Amino acid sequence: MVERRRLVAGNWKMNGRKAGGVALARDLAERCTSAEALPAEVVVCPPATLIWPVAEAVAGSPLLVGGQDCHAAETGAFTGSVAAAMLAEAGCQYVIVGHSERRRDHGETNADVAAKGRAAVAAGMAPIVCIGESADERDRGEAVAVVCAQLTASLDGLLDRKPTSIRPVVAYEPIWAIGTGRSATPGEIAEMHARIRAHLAVLGGDAQAMRILYGGSVNAGNAAEILALSDVDGALVGGASLKSGDFWCIVTAIS
């Protein structure tokens, strides 16, 4: 049985300026450093301009840094985009790809997401691949089918079993639960995570070794119950990652 190290990642989205972002990251890095036993890998994903100063501020601490998106290409005429290798050079070990806000606002397809994930791995970072159904899809009883189809296409080329390869992380984020204050219920989360793990095995992934995070209105109050579910290997946290105390409560909710 492979031990899956828990992972709690904070997605700051388009929030924060240099002074506040660095202070938040420093505070978390100190909490991670002084924790007797850190129950999870802890990652912050600041906006692109803050990655470099945040990574410098927390260097040498257990706090890790991630990007919120990367381009699939190595270089080129892609105004406004950031390549995976640029993120890695700035100090990122992880990068979120396929967040529903990117899929919605930038028309990203599953194929785009898979290409970004492959670029991340090529640059030495683990992609956190986001998937999740809309409220309408859930109401129509299509949630599992939609999520499995997203998994299949968004992980294309990412499930190489070579021991040296970097394993992608999956983040199940039902769109209707993101930023709404309405988390999925423990029953809904448990069912979907079990389905995702079963589907990863069908796809030929090392399903027992892969981490599946839940995201969608995780907060200090509901984290313990969600993180205790057997196929939940951690959380991707938006709003509650912007306050050190709240985010830390989520990390320490892992029993």
Ligand code: PEP
């Ligand atoms: C997210 O944006 O990935 C997210 C889970 O946001 P929130 O925690 O605010 O719902």
